Amino acid sequence: MRYPPEDAGAPAATGRQGGASIGAVTDIADFERLIAGDHGLVVVSTLRDDGTIASSVVNAGVLPHPLTGERVVGMVIRGGTRKLTQLRARPRATVAVRVGWQWATAEGPVELAGPADPLPGIDAERTRILLREIFTAAGGTHDDWNTYDRVMAAEGRTAVLLRPERVYSNPGQ
DSSP states (O other): OOSSOTTTTSOOOOOEETTEEOSOOOOHHHHHHHHGGGTTEEEEEEEOTTSOEEEEEEEEEEEEOTTTOOEEEEEEEOTTOHHHHHHHHSOEEEEEEEETTEEEEEEEEEEEEBTTBOBTTBOHHHHHHHHHHHHHHTTOOOSOHHHHHHHHHHTTOEEEEEOOSEEEEOTTO
16 A cells, blocks of 8 residues: 555545435534544644634534534533633634544534533533533543542633534545
8 A cells, every 4th residue: 555545635526416425425424434443633723813823723523413412522621721712702623633644524513611601402401511521522531520620720721612513534434
């Protein structure tokens, strides 16, 4: 096999023509399978005020949306960060996960649930539990959940829930 494979950067087709598949149809399950491959580390990209893209590395996991049950990509973002400010102003993100030569990307709108970002239908107690759920979906474990909760509250951590409108990956995924 050549390294990198010739088609490693080409996204898989994500649609159908005439009922026949035109390539590997990728969904959130493909994205989720890669999460465990590198401790839930992903690259999240947001849009700055000037239209340029900001990217950083965070932990993410796939879990049911706390209100709808729909599978979403969840991240926990520290309060006061530029990333959180950008998501408030322009609530869309792109998240890419990579393990070796395999990768998957999810794009879509985001919802925020945190101390400065109340989400209708989710109270403070449900937000506290949601932060734990995202942490564990990203592969995290903790020996002292009370300490975890205190740190999350002190840092103004906010749950970010990305609803995947588009998911794509490299062929062979």
